Amino acid sequence: MSRILPRSTPEAEGVDPAALRRLVDRLDALEDVHSLMVLRHGQVITESWWHPHTADRPHVMFSVSKSFTSTAVGLAVQEGLLALDDRVVDLLPDDAPADQGEHLRAMRVRDLLTMSTGHSASTMEGIDRTISLPGAGWARAILAQPVEHEPGTHFVYNTGATYLLSAILHRLTGERLLDYLTPRLLAPLGITHATWEQDPDGIDVGGFGLSITTEEMAAFGQLYLRGGAWAGQQLVPAEWVAAATAAQVPNGPHDWPDWNQGYGYQFWQCRHGAFRADGAFGQYVVVWPEKDLVVTMTSGLSDLQSVLDVVWETLLPDDVWAVPTETETGHPPRETALPTPAGAASSPLEESLRDMTYELEANPHGLGTLAVGRAADGGTELTFTTAGADQSVRFGRGEWVSGTCALLGAPADVATAAAWADESTLRGRMIFLGTPFEWRLELTFSGDDVTVTIDQNVAFGERELLRVAGKARRD
Numbered sequence: 001m002s003r004i005l006p007r008s009t010p011e012a013e014g015v016d017p018a019a020l021r022r023l024v025d026r027l028d029a030l031e032d033v034h035s036l037m038v039l040r041h042g043q044v045i046t047e048s049w050w051h052p053h054t055a056d057r058p059h060v061m062f063s064v065s066k067s068f069t070s071t072a073v074g075l076a077v078q079e080g081l082l083a084l085d086d087r088v089v090d091l092l093p094d095d096a097p098a099d100q101g102e103h104l105r106a107m108r109v110r111d112l113l114t115m116s117t118g119h120s121a122s123t124m125e126g127i128d129r130t131i132s133l134p135g136a137g138w139a140r141a142i143l144a145q146p147v148e149h150e151p152g153t154h155f156v157y158n159t160g161a162t163y164l165l166s167a168i169l170h171r172l173t174g175e176r177l178l179d180y181l182t183p184r185l186l187a188p189l190g191i192t193h194a195t196w197e198q199d200p201d202g203i204d205v206g207g208f209g210l211s212i213t214t215e216e217m218a219a220f221g222q223l224y225l226r227g228g229a230w231a232g233q234q235l236v237p238a239e240w241v242a243a244a245t246a247a248q249v250p251n252g253p254h255d256w257p258d259w260n261q262g263y264g265y266q267f268w269q270c271r272h273g274a275f276r277a278d279g280a281f282g283q284y285v286v287v288w289p290e291k292d293l294v295v296t297m298t299s300g301l302s303d304l305q306s307v308l309d310v311v312w313e314t315l316l317p318d319d320v321w322a323v324p325t326e327t328e329t330g331h332p333p334r335e336t337a338l339p340t341p342a343g344a345a346s347s348p349l350e351e352s353l354r355d356m357t358y359e360l361e362a363n364p365h366g367l368g369t370l371a372v373g374r375a376a377d378g379g380t381e382l383t384f385t386t387a388g389a390d391q392s393v394r395f396g397r398g399e400w401v402s403g404t405c406a407l408l409g410a411p412a413d414v415a416t417a418a419a420w421a422d423e424s425t426l427r428g429r430m431i432f433l434g435t436p437f438e439w440r441l442e443l444t445f446s447g448d449d450v451t452v453t454i455d456q457n458v459a460f461g462e463r464e465l466l467r468v469a470g471k472a473r474r475d
């Protein structure tokens with residue numbers, strides 16, 4: 001992978017390297033952080049990827065996508081395609097309902113940007129359009145929902161508002177949001193890995209669906225730290241950057257303090273004078289102007305405040321920025337990896353499981369049978385039948401091994417490892433590379449019976465994906 005940002009040492013940029021090592025250690029203790037990159041004065045001063053995640057693989061950004069959509073709106077405003085006070089129903093006339101109501105008629109572009117549309121709840125949930133269940137006519141369905149409050153007076157985090165911004169730009173420009181941004185923003189920044197999920201009508205979903213690498217995230221953060229300037233060019237108007245990253249509306253109360261600081265144009269305010277682009281399960285671009293610092297991270301966590309707490313606790317102290325006169329220049333952080341399951345590499349039970357097939361009870365995912373075997377490299381191989389076809393997944397023993405999995409959906413790149421927690425319990429981790437998600441599998445054997453559970457580490461709904469019993473087939 002080609003680098004797009006220059007490298008330096010912490011000392012050269014006025015940062016105590018010990019603080020950065022503590023930052024990595026503290027993030028490592030959270031277990032499901034996937035990557036970290038820290039820039040000061042535009043220079044990368046530390047970077048870590050938790051194996052099996054790698055620097056070259058794009059990662060799902062979730063709502064970090066919203067900040068890119070906001071940037072596209074700022075560019076379109078500069079080009080005279082729309083204005084912040086344009087009415088939404090005028091910009092999407094074919095999708096506006098006949099009976100609009102006073103509040104819908106009053107809704108402006110700025111209300112979409114600030115999540116103050118007047119709705120009482122996120123409109124994506126209201127139309128049953130979720131990440132896993134897309135459907136056609138999204139803009140029409142969103143605009144048909146009741147607008148209970150006067151726009152501009154009531155903050156509700158609303159992914160549907162960001163989708164409407166993307167739909168507006170799609171109509172005005174005649175092209176995908178991704179294609180509109182590429183020559184104006186992405187290509188100048190060196191962002192070459194970007195993909196964006198589309199709705200069934202070919203509109204980029206705007207509020208989520210963008211995938212880029214950690215370094216590409218960092219380049220975007222550095223652009224905003226520099227007021228929209230990059231390599232001698234003003235890619236984004238400075239006045240737009242200032243407005244987008246300021247507290248335009250209050251957004252509390254919230255139990256997490258960094259969610260109480262105000263909301264801009266699809267950017268969040270943070271404590272300590274910072275602001276951020278923020279995606280579900282811990283995808284972050286944190287920009288801290290006072291320290292001339294950008295911190296980018298990808299993760300698979302539920303407690304989103306925990307990640308920011310680590311950043312503030314390790315980097316806020318004054319002595320971090322008063323570098324000792326004698327330091328080990330260029331001392332890198334230690335190598336990092338997600339832990340493989342704890343336990344034994346084998347069990348006395350394994351021999352009896354070879355060539356054994358278990359008939360599984362009926363389940364929503366259509367898994368019919370399970371067989372447990374030993375892979376050629378000594379790892380464990382689980383073979384399920386689904387839709388009449390075998391699906392085999394190999395699990396490393398004490399190490400991550402790469403493969404693909406299509407058990408509950410489309411094939412995906414994974415890394416897997418397993419261990420025996422005791423003689424009758426096999427536990428495995430399946431990391432879905434480039435995403436926050438992983439499966440945690442547990443197989444418990446007792447005589448001719450097996451119980452299979454699959455839980456997901458993070459989810460928008462239930463984390464338990466499967467719990468099913470099976471019985472050995474005796475031919």
